[in-house]
Amino acid sequence: MVEVQFRFRDDEVVADPAVTVDAFGEQTNAAAVRIEPGDDARALLPHLERLKLVEVNFPAFTDGRGYSSARILREAGYAGELRAVGDIGVDQLSHLKRCGFDAIAPEVELDPAEAETAFAVWPQVYQATGDNRKPIWALRHGK
Amino acid sequence: MKIVTGNDLKTGAVTWWTGEGWSLHVNDAVDVADHAADIIAREEAARRVVSAYAIDATREAEGVRPAHIKDRIRALGPTVRLDLSLKPADPQAGNWVI
Amino acid sequence: MYAYDQYDQQMVDARVAEFRDQTRRRLEGTLSEDKFRPLRLQNGLYLQLHAYMLRVAVPYGTLSAAQMRMLGDIADKYDRGYGHFTTRQNIQYNWIKLEDAPDILADLASVEMHAIQTSGNCIRNISADQYAGATPDELIDPRPYAELLRQWSSFHPEFLALPRKFKICVIASDTDRAAMRLHDIGIQIVKNEAGEIGCAFYVGGGMGRTPMIAPLIRDFVPLDQLITYSEACLRVYNRYGRRDNKYKARIKILVHELGKDEYARQVEEEFAHLQTQGIEPPIAELERIKAHFTDPAFNTAASDEIDLSNADFARWVRANTAPHKAAGYAIVNISLKPLPREGVAGIPGDATADQIRTMADLALAYSFDELRVTHTQNIVLPHVKKADLFALWQALVAADLATANLDAITDIIACPGLDYCSLANARSIPVAQKISERFADAGKSDAIGELKLKISGCINACGHHHAGHIGILGVDRKGTENYQLLLGGCEGADTSLGQITGPGFNEDGIVDAVEKATDVYLANKQGEERFLDTYRRIGMAPFKEAIYG
Numbered sequence: 001m002v003e004v005q006f007r008f009r010d011d012e013v014v015a016d017p018a019v020t021v022d023a024f025g026e027q028t029n030a031a032a033v034r035i036e037p038g039d040d041a042r043a044l045l046p047h048l049e050r051l052k053l054v055e056v057n058f059p060a061f062t063d064g065r066g067y068s069s070a071r072i073l074r075e076a077g078y079a080g081e082l083r084a085v086g087d088i089g090v091d092q093l094s095h096l097k098r099c100g101f102d103a104i105a106p107e108v109e110l111d112p113a114e115a116e117t118a119f120a121v122w123p124q125v126y127q128a129t130g131d132n133r134k135p136i137w138a139l140r141h142g143k
Numbered sequence: 144m145k146i147v148t149g150n151d152l153k154t155g156a157v158t159w160w161t162g163e164g165w166s167l168h169v170n171d172a173v174d175v176a177d178h179a180a181d182i183i184a185r186e187e188a189a190r191r192v193v194s195a196y197a198i199d200a201t202r203e204a205e206g207v208r209p210a211h212i213k214d215r216i217r218a219l220g221p222t223v224r225l226d227l228s229l230k231p232a233d234p235q236a237g238n239w240v241i
Numbered sequence: 242m243y244a245y246d247q248y249d250q251q252m253v254d255a256r257v258a259e260f261r262d263q264t265r266r267r268l269e270g271t272l273s274e275d276k277f278r279p280l281r282l283q284n285g286l287y288l289q290l291h292a293y294m295l296r297v298a299v300p301y302g303t304l305s306a307a308q309m310r311m312l313g314d315i316a317d318k319y320d321r322g323y324g325h326f327t328t329r330q331n332i333q334y335n336w337i338k339l340e341d342a343p344d345i346l347a348d349l350a351s352v353e354m355h356a357i358q359t360s361g362n363c364i365r366n367i368s369a370d371q372y373a374g375a376t377p378d379e380l381i382d383p384r385p386y387a388e389l390l391r392q393w394s395s396f397h398p399e400f401l402a403l404p405r406k407f408k409i410c411v412i413a414s415d416t417d418r419a420a421m422r423l424h425d426i427g428i429q430i431v432k433n434e435a436g437e438i439g440c441a442f443y444v445g446g447g448m449g450r451t452p453m454i455a456p457l458i459r460d461f462v463p464l465d466q467l468i469t470y471s472e473a474c475l476r477v478y479n480r481y482g483r484r485d486n487k488y489k490a491r492i493k494i495l496v497h498e499l500g501k502d503e504y505a506r507q508v509e510e511e512f513a514h515l516q517t518q519g520i521e522p523p524i525a526e527l528e529r530i531k532a533h534f535t536d537p538a539f540n541t542a543a544s545d546e547i548d549l550s551n552a553d554f555a556r557w558v559r560a561n562t563a564p565h566k567a568a569g570y571a572i573v574n575i576s577l578k579p580l581p582r583e584g585v586a587g588i589p590g591d592a593t594a595d596q597i598r599t600m601a602d603l604a605l606a607y608s609f610d611e612l613r614v615t616h617t618q619n620i621v622l623p624h625v626k627k628a629d630l631f632a633l634w635q636a637l638v639a640a641d642l643a644t645a646n647l648d649a650i651t652d653i654i655a656c657p658g659l660d661y662c663s664l665a666n667a668r669s670i671p672v673a674q675k676i677s678e679r680f681a682d683a684g685k686s687d688a689i690g691e692l693k694l695k696i697s698g699c700i701n702a703c704g705h706h707h708a709g710h711i712g713i714l715g716v717d718r719k720g721t722e723n724y725q726l727l728l729g730g731c732e733g734a735d736t737s738l739g740q741i742t743g744p745g746f747n748e749d750g751i752v753d754a755v756e757k758a759t760d761v762y763l764a765n766k767q768g769e770e771r772f773l774d775t776y777r778r779i780g781m782a783p784f785k786e787a788i789y790g
Contacts, residue, residue, distance in 0.1 A: 068399055126397070135522075143523065154338045210720075211720065216660060223588055241721075
């Protein structure tokens with residue numbers, strides 16, 4: 001398993017091997033699943049309660065489908081570990097976090113100092129994306 | 144012959160591989176035979192060039208002539224602003240690209 | 242116009258710092274070109290034919306005198322003394338150095354400007370009607386909605402790696418001056434039967450390889466659901482837009498392949514879900530933005546009279562001014578398509594740094610400190626007192642900015658083409674110059690009247706040739722430049738796509754073909770018909786006959 005270099009949860013790293021979405025449907029005791037860009041994240045919605053880990057694969061950082069998958073899961077109430085894996089550079093880190101990922105396992109280890117800078121790029125945010133950051137429009141109107 | 148061209152990473156200027164380094168002038172370009180890939184890989188890794196590629200060219204009386212009009216325009220500059228090209232004093236310079 | 246508050250300024254400053262850091266890493270070698278390229282594109286920085294090119298955003302085409310002045314200063318300080326205004330209301334600089342780019346972005350940020358998302362597979366600059374806030378025929382000023390969408394789309398973390406670029410346009414009148422139906426999302430602000438204001442959404446338009454006119458996807462989205470509905474449209478695209486083929490990756494292909502009803506259904510489903518997520522800004526935010534777009538203090542006693550005794554001035558007034566909603570005022574168009582003079586030809590859409598600064602000064606003096614960039618590569622001074630028109634015109638004449646050819650055959654839209662662009666197959670500017678020369682005679686072009694001629698140097702159609710009454714497409718024919726002629730395109734409310742006439746021509750041949758087409762029009766014109774009207778009435782055959790014999 002590629003190391004989870006960044007994690008924003010208090011509990012233990014989920015070490016269960018992640019199965020494919022198809023396999024997950026068949027294995028009623030699997031608790032970890034991996035979503036590929038072409039998978040429909042909503043296929044997992046009936047099973048959220050038994051899921052401890054959802055991995056979302058980014059085979060190429062230019063394929064942004066994983067961002068939508070992450071938000072869909074969080075919007076549905078998924079509270080387990082949501083882990084981004086694959087072709088991830090420091091410049092994707094803040095976007096991943098904003099979309100609800102709380103664990104990031106880049107296939108190539110990232111420079112910790114650069115990563116720290118990258119996570120802190122945005123002093124404010126324009127959109128509500130479910131990451132608990134108050135969007136600017138909320139700050140402007142006392143919400 | 145095959146020559147290699149690209150852009151300077153920092154300035155973006157069009158450059159041509161001379162055998163030893165990069166020149167702004169197409170006439171300094173050398174025949175790289177089948178070494179283009181190695182040259183490009185090394186020079187891009189060293190950050191001396193960006194977006195380098197190999198092209199066909201011929202050596203004519205007046206110098207090196209890239210086979211494709213796009214690279215001839217790269218070699219000269221915009222034909223509609225010769226004052227900004229490498230041949231600002233030559234009003235006929237644009238004829239060379241056709 | 243909109244002014245940043247502390248939050249907007251913080252965001253644009255953070256972006257400058259982010260890009261400065263990314264550039265440092267690229268130059269030091271810790272960031273590869275493959276990883277850096279999408280990042281620099283999303284800051285408007287292309288590697289082009291001769292150098293880096295920077296595309297600066299002009300949100301919905303609106304800018305202040307101070308901002309325009311900065312654009313002129315940037316041309317002098319970092320470029321070669323000129324800029325190019327584009328068909329998406331932006332400005333481009335052609336001779337930028339990567340090492341200067343972060344400083345340029347910092348200079349822009351100091352006047353509330355940026356190059357955010359002007360390239361890359363993300364939501365691009367949102368365009369709008371260039372006469373917004375000034376024209377009598379709009380329902381309401383569309384720009385506050387464009388500003389709301391601009392903020393929503395800026396750094397939206399879910400939509401920064403879309404299948405392809407995404408272009409949005411907002412208008413608020415039935416007279417579409419912004420080619421709304423040819424955008425990925427085109428929005429028209431409308432009033433429903435209950436008298437409520439909302440948004441009609443057209444999704445899936447575009448030009449390029451496969452031009453399509455956007456179908457209506459939803460006829461009314463209430464104003465307080467604008468962001469939620471937009472987000473639903475984008476999420477469906479991000480999830481299902483094609484990523485297997487760059488030439489089939491725009492949303493127009495998705496809408497076409499699903500069918501508009503199925504696309505609309507998927508958006509409706511996502512929309513219903515997103516409405517439970519609280520992502521819509523409160524209506525107070527729209528009201529806050531709107532407060533920046535109130536009318537300037539028009540002089541209610543301004544005279545409606547214009548002394549037209551100077552023939553050249555009268556000609557310019559007739560050609561380049563448009564009616565204003567306030568009595569005593571006019572909308573002024575500054576053409577950036579000069580006619581050739583003493584053998585020197587102009588370049589469509591280009592302006593020198595001095596001209597840019599002059600236009601800034603004129604905006605301050607005569608137009609309540611405001612200018613617009615049009616998608617036809619001209620500039621607008623939106624609020625000019627009729628009593629000031631003569632003095633303004635004289636200043637424009639002195640700056641070589643008084644060409645009286647708006648929407649005439651010499652008001653040519655041309656992409657930079659193979660002289661500047663690495664994607665091009667043929668040069669477009671020399672063709673524009675030759676056509677301009679052929680029709681420079683005032684009598685000739687006046688006889689032809691309105692004729693929107695558009696030239697693209699390649700199939701990517703940045704010159705919008707599909708939407709030209711006459712369109713020209715540059716192609717590569719066995720290594721030489723060749724040009725195809727199209728007739729009958731239109732980008733207004735009656736949007737249509739141009740039809741190709743037949744085999745292509747060389748550079749001289751295309752100019753002759755254009756002239757033959759105008760001759761056919763003049764020979765067949767009935768009443769007040771424009772070229773487009775005559776073409777639509779008589780069809781392609783007479784033109785084909787005249788051009789190919």
